[in-house]
Amino acid sequence: MDEGSAPESEIPYPRPYGPTTRTIGNDRNSVIPSSRPPYRRSAAGYDGLYTPKKNFRREALGLMRILGRDSGPTSGDWLEVACGTGLHVSHLVGRFRVEGVDASAAMLELARKRCPTVRFHQDDMRTFDLGRRFDVVACLFSSIGYMTTKADLVRAISNFARHVREGGVVVVEPWFSPTTYRPGTVHMDAIEGRSRTSTHQVRMIVAKRRGRISVMDAHHLVGTPTGVDHFVERHRMGLFTRSEYTAAFKAAGLEPSFDPKGISDRGLYLAFKRRPSSRARG
Numbered sequence: 001m002d003e004g005s006a007p008e009s010e011i012p013y014p015r016p017y018g019p020t021t022r023t024i025g026n027d028r029n030s031v032i033p034s035s036r037p038p039y040r041r042s043a044a045g046y047d048g049l050y051t052p053k054k055n056f057r058r059e060a061l062g063l064m065r066i067l068g069r070d071s072g073p074t075s076g077d078w079l080e081v082a083c084g085t086g087l088h089v090s091h092l093v094g095r096f097r098v099e100g101v102d103a104s105a106a107m108l109e110l111a112r113k114r115c116p117t118v119r120f121h122q123d124d125m126r127t128f129d130l131g132r133r134f135d136v137v138a139c140l141f142s143s144i145g146y147m148t149t150k151a152d153l154v155r156a157i158s159n160f161a162r163h164v165r166e167g168g169v170v171v172v173e174p175w176f177s178p179t180t181y182r183p184g185t186v187h188m189d190a191i192e193g194r195s196r197t198s199t200h201q202v203r204m205i206v207a208k209r210r211g212r213i214s215v216m217d218a219h220h221l222v223g224t225p226t227g228v229d230h231f232v233e234r235h236r237m238g239l240f241t242r243s244e245y246t247a248a249f250k251a252a253g254l255e256p257s258f259d260p261k262g263i264s265d266r267g268l269y270l271a272f273k274r275r276p277s278s279r280a281r282g
Contacts, residue, residue, distance in 0.1 A: 038233045039084075042220055043106035045201045046085055048191040059140070059263040060091035063171065066259065067136070070270055072169045076135035079163055081125050082143030086111030089118060096136065101128050126155040130163060137164045138171040142266060145175025145237030148213050153240060154248045157271075161252035164273050170254055172269040173262060176214065178239040183209040199224050212239045245269060 039046065068074050076096060080089050083100030084107045092098050093115060100120045102108050108120050121128060125139065126147070137160045147153040160170045184207065191201040200223045208215040216235040221228055242258060249256035254271035262268030 038218070038235050039104045039107050040233070041106075041231050042203070042218070042233055043085070043104065043110060045191055045203075045220070045222065046107065047087065047110070048201065049189045049203055051087070053189070054264070056087040057091045060088050062263040063138070063140075063268075064095065066263070066268065066270070067169070067171075070257070072270060072272070073135035073167075076168075077133075077165075078136045078138065079130070079134040081128075081137060081139040081160065082141070082146070083107075083111055083120065084141070084143075086114040086118070086120075088138075088140055089115050093118060099130070099134075101125065101130075126152060126159055128159065133163055133165040133168070135165055135168045136171060137161075137168070140171070140173045140263075142173055142175040142237070144172050145214070145239075146235075148236055148238040150238075150240070150244060150248070153238065153244065154251055157248045157254075158252040161254055161271075161273060166273055166275045168273055170249070170252075170269075170271040170273070172245070172271070173264070174240070174245060174267055174269065175237050176239060176266075177241055178212060181207070181209065181214050181239055183207050183214070197225050209239075213237065214239055 064074060066072075074095075078092055078096035078098045080092070080098060080100045081102075083089050083102050084104075086100065089098055089100050089111065098115075098118050100108075100111060100115075100118060101123050102111070102120070103122065103124055105122055108122055111118070111120055121130065125143075139156075139160065144153070144156065147156050157170065157172070160172075164170050187205045187207065189203045191199070193200045202221045204219050205216045208217075214235075214237045216237070218233045218235060220231050220233070222231075223229075246256055246258075249269065249271040252271075254273055256269050256271035259268045259270070
């Protein structure tokens with residue numbers, strides 16, 4: 001446990017996600033415990049919070065360059081796992097035949113509006129089964145961190161491997177490691193509406209740590225002319241070492257390499273599923 005942090009059992013709402021609190025004008029309702037996954041309520045503001053500070057087009061094009069550099073596929077079928085609102089997917093359409101998977105119905109609703117020609121699936125990254133294989137299976141923006149145990153990390157990567165063709169590649173952008181994550185740091189993002197009668201939103205997080213899990217309670221304030229909503233969404237993300245990622249890829253029959261810079265300075269794993277040699281085929 002980190003110094004100065006309360007045991008998780010003392011947090012006054014159920015795991016793994018946080019409470020919902022609603023305030024309209026001067027009428028404050030009680031805290032409503034919620035076990036719903038992150039982004040159910042914040043999905044509408046997701047793009048506004050991230051696009052000012054994250055260039056999804058540049059990242060998608062950067063990934064294309066990395067794949068070309070490392071003799072990976074530069075066309076064919078692409079599966080985006082944890083695709084969110086489709087911000088990366090939108091820059092892959094036309095280069096690949098793209099499909100997307102995400103656990104959040106609210107995020108997928110926005111992704112379908114952004115990319116109406118793309119097929120999206122609501123499912124868990126550990127267990128989805130699309131009945132086909134792809135040239136590239138990618139899990140970006142550190143979404144793999146939502147696996148909070150080594151067993152779940154292995155399950156997810158093994159499922160990615162089942163969906164990639166021989167000669168294809170699994171691409172994973174990792175979450176922070178136990179040594180690079182910084183508990184006790186404060187993070188704030190805001191969406192300033194176009195006028196005083198439009199929607200404004202603020203999100204604030206204090207990073208915490210419980211053993212090998214990063215815990216981030218994202219407090220959202222959404223202001224409209226009718227009042228202010230306050231809700232909290234809890235994000236719990238596993239902190240894995242490079243050797244643990246590498247072991248998970250190898251356990252899935254993949255050959256991983258690590259680019260320490262990647263597309264957003266968080267690093268990037270490219271794990272190829274090699275074709276059997278002619279000798280192995282007998």
